[in-house]
Amino acid sequence: MLSNLTDEGSVENLINRMERVDVLIHLVGGFSIGKTHEYSFTDWKQQLDLNLNTTFLVCQHSLKKMVQNDCGPIVTVGSRGAVQPGGQMAAYCASKAGVVALTQAIADETKNTNITANVVLPTIIDTPSNRQAMGEENASKWVKPESLAQVICFLASEAAKDVRGAAIPVYGNI
Numbered sequence: 001m002l003s004n005l006t007d008e009g010s011v012e013n014l015i016n017r018m019e020r021v022d023v024l025i026h027l028v029g030g031f032s033i034g035k036t037h038e039y040s041f042t043d044w045k046q047q048l049d050l051n052l053n054t055t056f057l058v059c060q061h062s063l064k065k066m067v068q069n070d071c072g073p074i075v076t077v078g079s080r081g082a083v084q085p086g087g088q089m090a091a092y093c094a095s096k097a098g099v100v101a102l103t104q105a106i107a108d109e110t111k112n113t114n115i116t117a118n119v120v121l122p123t124i125i126d127t128p129s130n131r132q133a134m135g136e137e138n139a140s141k142w143v144k145p146e147s148l149a150q151v152i153c154f155l156a157s158e159a160a161k162d163v164r165g166a167a168i169p170v171y172g173n174i
Contacts, residue, residue, distance in 0.1 A: 051095035107165030141173040
């Protein structure tokens with residue numbers, strides 16, 4: 001069931017094939033760096049498409065199903081950079097700040113329903129690709145995928161039914 005999540009028709013078709021949406025955990029995203037004055041507009045738009053626009057489209061179409069059943073947690077993935085931007089990461093930080101704002105807007109829109117929306121804000125996640133790109137010297141300080149998954153699973157659970165609009169830092173030891 002592969003879909004192009006940057007294409008609205010593909011997302012709409014994907015979600016419409018589902019009988020219902022009980023939980024949405026949006027994990028799509030990516031990272032690139034470059035000084036703002038050297039960063040291409042094409043790369044800028046790619047970061048917005050990958051990080052923010054996919055989140056919007058999947059949330060928008062999933063919410064249509066969730067509203068019908070008045071239930072469902074939504075968990076999105078922002079970044080520490082969304083709230084503490086760093087140099088050479090303008091596009092990434094701007095796109096992830098948009099994810100935070102979008103998620104908090106959805107939380108506000110779904111008040112007085114059984115739909116919640118929250119966002120996690122990890123720093124560097126200890127993945128093989130990050131180790132390859134950045135070396136292993138500081139990897140012990142990075143966020144373990146299992147740790148991030150536990151926070152996401154909590155936010156997607158009944159135990160978090162009263163948590164809405166939260167931006168949860170998952171910073172590891174950085």
